[in-house]
Amino acid sequence: MFQDILVTGLVNGGVYALLAIGFSLIFGVARIVNIAHTAFYMLAAYCFYWLLVKVGLGMLLAGVIAVVAVVAFSVLCYRLVIEPVREHESAVLIATIALALIFQEAMLLSFGGHFLGIPSTLDGVVSVIGVTIPYQRLLILAVAAAMLFATWWLLNRTRLGLAIRATANDLEIANLMGMNVHRVAMATMAISVALAAIAGVVVAPVFVVDPFMWLSPLVTMLAIVVLGGLGSLKGSLIGALIIGYVEAITVFALPQGSFLKGAVALTIMVIVLLVRPEGLFGVAFEEER
Numbered sequence: 001m002f003q004d005i006l007v008t009g010l011v012n013g014g015v016y017a018l019l020a021i022g023f024s025l026i027f028g029v030a031r032i033v034n035i036a037h038t039a040f041y042m043l044a045a046y047c048f049y050w051l052l053v054k055v056g057l058g059m060l061l062a063g064v065i066a067v068v069a070v071v072a073f074s075v076l077c078y079r080l081v082i083e084p085v086r087e088h089e090s091a092v093l094i095a096t097i098a099l100a101l102i103f104q105e106a107m108l109l110s111f112g113g114h115f116l117g118i119p120s121t122l123d124g125v126v127s128v129i130g131v132t133i134p135y136q137r138l139l140i141l142a143v144a145a146a147m148l149f150a151t152w153w154l155l156n157r158t159r160l161g162l163a164i165r166a167t168a169n170d171l172e173i174a175n176l177m178g179m180n181v182h183r184v185a186m187a188t189m190a191i192s193v194a195l196a197a198i199a200g201v202v203v204a205p206v207f208v209v210d211p212f213m214w215l216s217p218l219v220t221m222l223a224i225v226v227l228g229g230l231g232s233l234k235g236s237l238i239g240a241l242i243i244g245y246v247e248a249i250t251v252f253a254l255p256q257g258s259f260l261k262g263a264v265a266l267t268i269m270v271i272v273l274l275v276r277p278e279g280l281f282g283v284a285f286e287e288e289r
Contacts, residue, residue, distance in 0.1 A: 003131050005248045011137045013244025014144030018199040019217055020224040020236035021151060022192035028168040028231040030185040032082065033093055038221060039100035040193045042214040044070045044200030046107055049118050049209050059121040067197040074193035078186055086185075100214065107211040115208040140202045147198055148237065151191070155233075164188055168231075219262050220247070223269035229279030238280065243268065 023037050044066050051062035077099060085091035122135035133141075155161035167174040167184045175181045207213070224243050228235025243265055250264050251257040272279060 005245070005252050006131055007133050007137060008251070009241075009245035009248035011140050011244075012247060013241040014141055014148075015199050015203055016217070016220060016224055016244055017237050017240035018144055018147060018195045019221045020228070020240050021148070021233050022195035023221055024225055024228075024231055024233055024236045025151075025164075025195075026185075026188050026192040027225075028233075029164055029188040030086065031089070032086065032185075032189075033089070033096070034082075034189075034192070035093065035096040035218065036077075036099040036103070037096075037192065037196055038214040038218040039103040040070055040074055041196040041200040041217060042107065042209075042211070043073070043103055044197035045204040045209045045213065046111065048201045048204050049116055052118060052121075063201045066201055067194060070197040070200075071190050071194045075186060075190050078189045082189075083182070083186075104211045104214070111211070113211060115210050117208055118205045120205050136206055140206065143198060143202045147195060151195065151233075154191070160184075160187060216262060220265050223265040226269045226279055227272050229281040232279065232281040235279055235281035 019038060019041060023034060026032050026034055026037075047066035047069055048062055051057045051065055052059065055062070057065070081095050081099060082092060085095055120136050122139055124135050125132050126135060126138060127133075153161075155164060163174070163179055163184050164187070166177075167179060167181050167188075171181055174184070220243060224239040225236055227242065228237070228239030246264060246268065247261040250261045254260060
């Protein structure tokens with residue numbers, strides 16, 4: 001049981017970190033609460049399924065095309081749907097909820113409501129310090145770690161990262177200093193959705209693909225960002241690991257734990273809101289510098 005909890009918690013925590021950091025990133029820069037964030041995760045999984053199973057492309061090529069296609073589509077959605085109402089938080093919230101439901105119904109019409117399985121792209125297991133890890137789950141860990149490092153490097157070692165951090169720090173001052181804050185917000189949207197799309201691609205062979213697969217991660221992701229502090233990237237990473245292991249313990253240690261893990265995540269979110277509404281690491285993105 002300990003090995004299962006160790007591996008499952010780490011794998012789930014890595015996937016949740018990709019989702020939560022992307023969500024916190026776009027909120028920190030553009031103050032957009034993107035409820036459709038996990039819906040793009042679902043779209044990437046379906047796109048990967050179609051390219052890999054139906055078209056017959058290789059795993060790597062199908063994954064890259066799926067991520068690029070979903071990111072390009074998200075930028076289009078941002079320009080057409082989110083940017084026109086960006087100044088109105090309630091309108092953005094409603095618009096992103098509508099987008100997520102539209103994506104869900106589109107997948108229902110296109111692929112049906114049944115579960116779709118993707119053959120494992122990597123077979124076999126590896127033993128690390130006595131813990132047996134399937135190669136497919138090890139791939140998830142490796143990709144998640146690489147993407148988290150790449151995000152850190154982009155934010156701290158590139159001009160785009162500097163622009164993102166400056167815009168998150170103070171939108172008006174960044175605009176006065178000549179930065180195109182609209183382009184920065186669009187680039188941030190692309191980066192955040194790319195993280196979600198990569199998560200969708202790497203988990204698709206492990207979990208089933210269905211039109212409602214975005215709902216459960218959405219609940220967990222919201223619990224994570226509340227726990228870590230909305231807009232805090234460090235908080236999102238630590239919160240993802242905490243929730244990942246809490247869910248793993250719930251699933252393996254409690255009867256019918258798989259049905260209770262969502263409730264446990266929501267309970268943690270409510271407790272954090274009551275005790276420390278700003279989360280573990282506050283709410284200001286600029287504090288991450």
